[in-house]
Amino acid sequence: MHAVQRRSPRVRQIFLLPALLATALVPALARSSECPSTDPRALAWLDKMSRALSEVDYQGVVTYERGDDTQVMNISHSVSGGQEEEHMSLLVGKGGDVMRKAHPLECVHPGHQLLRLDASSTDDCGISRFYRIDVVGQERVAGRPSIQLTIAPRDMFRYGYRLALDSETGLLMKMQILGKGGVPLERFQFASVSVGSPSTDQELTLNDEAAAHHAKHPVMHAAKQVAPWHVHWLPAGFTLAADADPRGHSQTYTDGLAVFSIFLEQPDRPLPPGEGMVRKGGTTTYTRGIKRADGVVLATLIGEVPLNTARMVVDSIRWSP
Amino acid sequence: MSELMRESLSALMDDRASELELERLLKHSGDKELRQTWVRYHAVRNAIGGQATASLSIDISAGVRAAITGEAETSETPSAQPSKIQSLLRPVASLAVAASVAAVVVVGGVQWGQSGDSSGYNPPVSIASGVSPVGMLNRSGAVPVQMTYGSQPLSPNRAEVRAVYRELARRNMERYMADHAAHASLNTPQGMVPYAKVEAL
Numbered sequence: 451m452h453a454v455q456r457r458s459p460r461v462r463q464i465f466l467l468p469a470l471l472a473t474a475l476v477p478a479l480a481r482s483s484e485c486p487s488t489d490p491r492a493l494a495w496l497d498k499m500s501r502a503l504s505e506v507d508y509q510g511v512v513t514y515e516r517g518d519d520t521q522v523m524n525i526s527h528s529v530s531g532g533q534e535e536e537h538m539s540l541l542v543g544k545g546g547d548v549m550r551k552a553h554p555l556e557c558v559h560p561g562h563q564l565l566r567l568d569a570s571s572t573d574d575c576g577i578s579r580f581y582r583i584d585v586v587g588q589e590r591v592a593g594r595p596s597i598q599l600t601i602a603p604r605d606m607f608r609y610g611y612r613l614a615l616d617s618e619t620g621l622l623m624k625m626q627i628l629g630k631g632g633v634p635l636e637r638f639q640f641a642s643v644s645v646g647s648p649s650t651d652q653e654l655t656l657n658d659e660a661a662a663h664h665a666k667h668p669v670m671h672a673a674k675q676v677a678p679w680h681v682h683w684l685p686a687g688f689t690l691a692a693d694a695d696p697r698g699h700s701q702t703y704t705d706g707l708a709v710f711s712i713f714l715e716q717p718d719r720p721l722p723p724g725e726g727m728v729r730k731g732g733t734t735t736y737t738r739g740i741k742r743a744d745g746v747v748l749a750t751l752i753g754e755v756p757l758n759t760a761r762m763v764v765d766s767i768r769w770s771p
Numbered sequence: 772m773s774e775l776m777r778e779s780l781s782a783l784m785d786d787r788a789s790e791l792e793l794e795r796l797l798k799h800s801g802d803k804e805l806r807q808t809w810v811r812y813h814a815v816r817n818a819i820g821g822q823a824t825a826s827l828s829i830d831i832s833a834g835v836r837a838a839i840t841g842e843a844e845t846s847e848t849p850s851a852q853p854s855k856i857q858s859l860l861r862p863v864a865s866l867a868v869a870a871s872v873a874a875v876v877v878v879g880g881v882q883w884g885q886s887g888d889s890s891g892y893n894p895p896v897s898i899a900s901g902v903s904p905v906g907m908l909n910r911s912g913a914v915p916v917q918m919t920y921g922s923q924p925l926s927p928n929r930a931e932v933r934a935v936y937r938e939l940a941r942r943n944m945e946r947y948m949a950d951h952a953a954h955a956s957l958n959t960p961q962g963m964v965p966y967a968k969v970e971a972l
Contacts, residue, residue: 499960514967521967538963546972548963550956561958613960622960638964663972665963666953691958700950704958711951713943726936728944733968735944737936750943752951 488578492585492599493567496576498620499613500565503527504534504555506619510592510643511541516636516731528647529555536665547662560691564706577706580604580687589614591623592640601707607685607759608708609635609732619645627732627754636731668692668702677701679714683766685759710753712764721746727757736760740767772804780805784812945970 509526524539534553540546558566564577577583582602589598596614603610610632614624624639668691678698691702691709702711717739723746727736732754738761739746749767751760776799779792788796799805948969955965966972 496960503960503962512964514964516968523964523967525963527962536963538966540967540972544971546969548966548972550963559957562960565960622962625961638961638967663949663966663969665956665966666950667957668954691954700947702951702954702958704954707959709951709955709958711947711954713947713950717939721935722932724932724936726933726938726940728937728940730944730968733944735940735947737940737943739936748939748943750940750947752944752947754955 486575486578486582486604488575488582489584492583493576493578495585495597495599495615495620496565496583497567499615499622500562502616502620503562503622504558505529506621506645507647508619508621508643508645511641512638513641514636514638519731522641532556548665549662550665550667553667560689561704561706561709564687564689564704577687580608580685580705581610581707588617591616592643594618594623594643596623605685606756607762608705608755611707614639616643616645621645629732629756636733677770679767679769681712681763681766682768683762685755685763708754710751710755710760710763712767713750713752714767715748715750717746717748721748725761727760729757734760736764738764740764742769772802772808776805777808780808780812784816 507528509524509528512523512525514521514523521543522541524537524541526537528535532555534550534555536550536553538548567576580603582604584600585597586600587598589596591614595617597617599611599613599615601611601613610628612624612626612628613622615621616623621643623643624637626637627635629635681701681703684703685705687705688703688710689705691704698714700711700713702709704710721739723739723741725736725738727734729735733752734755734757735750735752736757737748737750740749749764751764753760776795779788779796782788782792783796796805949966949972952965952969955961956963959965
């Protein structure tokens with residue numbers, strides 16, 4: 451701590467937050483200290499980030515880049531009456547709006563559950579079993595001090611990340627997806643942001659509210675749906691992100707940082723078995739024609755995972771007898 | 772074994788074999804002497820490079836081949852009386868069965884893109900914690916891989932089939948991206964950002 455005290459007041463503030471947070475999370479941290487070589491402060495930051503994403507009001511301008519493609523968008527998030535409302539408005543290219551309304555705060559999806567330290571759980575290494583997570587420094591994003599985290603995969607089935615989290619709120623301000631050798635595949639960051647309830651002149655105006663895309667939300671089924679097919683192999687740490695599509699068309703999996711979805715369809719004409727892929731930034735799309743008794747079925751995996759992970763998961767698709 | 776074969780083999784080891792040489796070698800890949808020479812060449816190269824060679828006598832290729840043939844046969848048994856189309860497609864099908872094995876082998880040998888660490892973070896040496904369905908661990912792919920349907924001679928349809936599947940993958944990326952973005956926005960810390968990947972909102 452002496453080293454910290456010699457720093458400037460602002461830097462000390464940055465350090466104070468994780469310290470406070472750590473005190474609040476002592477039981478969880480006691481366990482996470484037994485987790486494979488991961489900075490327990492980093493796990494606490496991921497927990498804070500996940501909660502901030504749904505609980506904090508914010509709006510700002512985000513840039514997103516992959517290869518030559520750059521997108522600029524307005525993003526706003528607000529909470530009122532226990533419900534979240536989110537808007538995204540593309541400011542370049544063809545434009546377009548997405549909105550999600552009336553999303554209950556208590557609706558915590560599996561990906562976020564994986565990032566949260568649950569005091570009642572007996573095994574709380576979180577995602578540190580699959581990633582090595584470190585707090586590496588500070589930087590300024592959109593004019594606000596933030597904490598830098600590196601997240602390196604412990605196996606070859608997923609990508610790495612570099613994050614910057616707002617020191618005050620824990621909001622994710624900047625994120626890079628890193629391929630093999632730490633090569634950035636895509637990145638996004640806030641160019642400007644304001645935290646807290648928006649004043650009226652700040653409120654986001656959509657390009658065209660009537661034409662806005664309504665973000666889908668998985669339907670929760672009372673009874674467990676049994677899909678006619680399943681994947682026989684998944685990289686460790688991946689779990690079903692939503693109930694299986696009752697029509698049996700798709701399944702989605704997440705490890706808390708990456709998500710991939712598998713879609714099945716009948717081709718519109720007879721095809722020989724085969725495979726093809728397209729990659730854009732960190733997103734892999736892999737299509738395989740699987741031979742079955744009554745012809746070829748097309749399985750397509752889309753997700754932010756390496757090609758080999760996509761191929762191996764699709765390779766393990768089995769139909770229930 | 773002819774001097775010509777020896778030269779082709781040596782060229783293949785140096786990654787300089789022409790298509791013709793490769794074809795010649797593949798045609799004779801069942802030749803015991805050729806295979807032993809291949810193993811010996813590698814042992815010599817390893818010795819020069821200071822690496823120990825596990826054993827010169829283990830040859831798993833026969834087992835692998837038997838496994839592939841066995842699998843190909845089972846997958847074709849349902850069609851007792853193959854139609855004309857099926858018999859036309861069978862070579863492609865059997866190549867595809869070999870793909871899962873061959874692809875992994877090819878992947879292992881591919882020189883992956885940039886290895887320079889321009890970004891400052893060094894990924895640790897990683898150990899796979901999962902079990903691979905193909906029975907061996909492959910390298911993580913950050914770069915597109917040239918796919919192969921095995922080590923068999925080119926089928927005249929192969930390029931066409933590949934083009935069809937590449938187009939299918941491209942089409943499906945557009946078609947399913949909005950669904951994927953919906954799940955990504957709910958299950959990753961990125962919020963609404965994944966929607967920036969959707970071509971037509």
